Amino acid sequence: MIVDEALLQLHAETRGSDSVRPVAILLPSTDEQVSQLFRLLGREGLGASVRGGGSGLVWGALPHDAVTVISTARMNTPLRIVPEQMNVTAGAGVRIEEIAAGVAAHGFRLCGGMDMPPFATAGGFVARNGDGYGGPLGLADGLLSGIRCVFASGDIVSSSKSGFSGPLDLHGFAVGSEGTLCVVTEATFRLEPAPPREVIVVALFRDVVAATVAGVGLFKTGFLPDSADIIAAEAIRGALAGEAAAAAGAALLVSISGGEQDVEDGAQWVSGICHDFLAMQALVTENRQRQEIANCWRSAQRQFCSPHGGVLADFSCPLAALPELTGYALGQAREYGVVLSGMVRVASECLWMHGAAKQGEEAKEQAFAARLQEKALALKGSALAAHGVGARRLDLLPSLHREADLDAMRRIDAVFDKDAILSLSLPQARSAERRDIVARRRREEEVRVLKAKTAEITSKASLGALAESLAVPAPEVLGLLVRSARERGIVLSINGFPRGASLDLDTSGLNKVVLSDNTSRVVVAEAGIALNDLATHLAANGLWFPGSPYVDGAIRLGDFLAWETEGGFAPGYGRMYSRVLGLEAVTGRGDVMSWGGMVRMQHAGLRLSELCLGKRNRYAIITAVALRVAVTPATRQCVVASYDNIAAASSFARLALRGGQGSSGHLAPRAVALFNGPPGSGRSGEGVSVVVEFSGTSSSVAGHVNRATVLAAVEGADHITSHEDKACEGLWRRIAERYSPVPDAVNDESLKLVLTTPPDTLGFCLDHISRACSRRGRRCEYVADALAARADVVVPNGVSVAPEILRELDENLTETPARIEVFSRHEGLQEFMQNQGQPPLAEELKQQFDPSGILPSGRLPAIGR
Ligand SMILES: Cc1cc2nc3c(=O)[nH]c(=O)nc-3n(C[C@H](O)[C@H](O)[C@H](O)COP(=O)(O)OP(=O)(O)OC[C@H]3O[C@@H](n4cnc5c(N)ncnc54)[C@H](O)[C@@H]3O)c2cc1C
Structure with a gap:
């Protein structure tokens, strides 16, 4: 415990002005110590806030009156790198920078790469559910393969050793809770093989809006770089000479990594797109020049965190609307006399800016921020581009959530933080400002009639006169049914599972695609839609749902998400978990709650999705989902290698997963699956086949297929074939016929x-x-x-x-x-x-x-x- 004046003052310092000096800094080093601390604080009626490196305390859980600070500085156990499992485990207090350096020495990098302030810690990153590099894999939750945490109740919780999410798993509530529910004490991150080549394409534009239009255009083509940020051109002038650099107003920086050919193709593609969007110049920087650009980039990032007052202008919106939001921000900044610094993060679909007016004109900053907030909401975006429920975000919650959502958050808080040690009390919703993820039609009359009907149905069921399926036409009706069933104690099943319930709720009627935004690659669909039907809808729009390739397409979206959250983790696409941007569900109380929306950086408040994803309808039934999908890749091809035993087959699969390990060049598979007995052939021998699928441009896919074929042969395959698009799909379908996650x-x-x-x-x-x-x-x-x-x-x-x-x-x-x-x-x-x-x-x-x-x-x- 530290009570030294100078150190206490240091821990009180944040970028905000509303922090208060803590009475003591507590430095536990083990889970048990944290647990005991919480019990002690609870008994004494003391509050606490959690602190990692202090870099993200921007809007986080600030030290508030008469509290202690729990620092993770002593949770610094050495890294445990497990190359075979491609993951690294670090104590919460270990800096991300140290983790990155540690895994680099073993030929790995943190999935999607990561660029953080030097003092940011593993625990802080998880607690904020940070977006890392802003890359395609999504947020911290998509990069994690396990965590340990101690909830304020004193309970020590860790994810299962084998899978990340199950019906009784609770650790997911810790991710993004910003120290308001627990202390994250340890995190295990997925690793990927370090890419052989990394470049930054620098494209210069006349202004920020033109650069944003180009950045959005790039993502619309389906290209997924590691990151894509726009900064003022003057920030990189020191690293770039030439006329264009002097005349440009903005620079789009796109980082790409991978095998030689992939990077070559990618850089050409990005440069071509930027020229199509009238870039003044586009050049590919590597090695020393890349490093110089990266340094300029970092210092532009730091400007966002100016300590001298001003307002944070961090807003997010669906990708398609990003140029409009950016243009609006610049226009309003001019009007209010606010100077903006920071960046547009295209991959994260947000503005990450800081606005400062002249001294004495601070009111203008607030007015500017309020206008932007309104605009972002009008564009189906969010009033902030971050997660969590920190002190300054509390005011925003009523405009982002309905009362049912806030009530659900209070209930979560009541379970994990009974003595209100870490909590910040959640406000009431402003009922007039409802924001639904699904634009629902008004159904009052229908609901009135159905209310009577549901009462009748549930009465019959309670008398044992009904043991059949009931089609659910709308979420509100489902809410009514659940309430009615609750009053009568009727046990429900959903789409036939579990068997033996009195009343089965069939969600197949909830099968509409509510909204489809092709540029932003977001689709909002009702949960009863079959995966096949969703895939058909997406295909008609040039889009694709990159799930586990062999999942049975007859399964409904809601069931799929309730039962399977991994869904085929794939480099470039991430876990299924990270692809859910928002959802709506009916709880076992009959309340319709919603969470998230159409952008990934907007999950202010506690993660209600944790009550649904992978939870098998234990707490709530999913009724609608907003999903991030992908653009259909130009080419898909797979290599099928057959072996006479599982040991040889899994050895090849492991090598393919680890990027080929240099033996035959870099591999970046989208899927790696093993199965016994070739499907569809009727043969049921002892043989085991491995399918490795690649997707992307035809030249890059051809290169991967060649290298995978060589590798499979070196590993002693009996038989190797390769299949293109349709055949590849057919193969997965035949496998899927035998398996189902439900x-x-x-x-x-x-x-x-x-x-x-x-x-x-x-x-x-x-x-x-x-x-x-x-x-x-x-x-x-x-x-x-x-x-x-x-x-x-x-x-x-x-x-x-x-x-x-x-x-x-x-x-x-x-x-x-x-x-x-x-x-x-x-x-x-x-x-x-x-x-x-x-x-x-x-x-x-x-x-x-x-x-x-x-x-x-x-x-x-x-x-x-
Ligand atoms: C210049 C700059 C650049 C940044 N760039 C990025 C970026 O590219 N991507 C990105 O995702 N973020 C970025 N951030 C935001 C932030 O730095 C990160 O989210 C970082 O991971 C926070 O880690 P920290 O250890 O500094 O956390 P802190 O600042 O100490 O805490 C952040 C929040 O998490 C809570 N917390 C911290 N540790 C724990 C724990 N172990 N258990 C429970 N709660 C905890 C705190 O109470 C607080 O609410 C940036 C910030 C700055 C200043």
């Missing part, structure tokens, strides 16, 4: 197992599962998505021997981080349900959101973890 699709007699385990242990676990099955005279069929660290296993006629198989696996896989869930019913599986503990906090959360227990528990028989 339990209902399984035939009664077949045993279905879902294995989650890091890619390096996939082969080992699948081998054990195969052996356990063959010892009982069964043959299992599997398909594994190596990037998502998940395998689906089906054992035809396996239900009768399920307990024996599971018992054997339980004994043999204890040394691995594997977790296996069983998606089939068998009475003998009860013992595997009882083995699972129910975290008390998950139970409290269930109480808050489904007090009558009418929604599914989401739990399945399982081993491991």
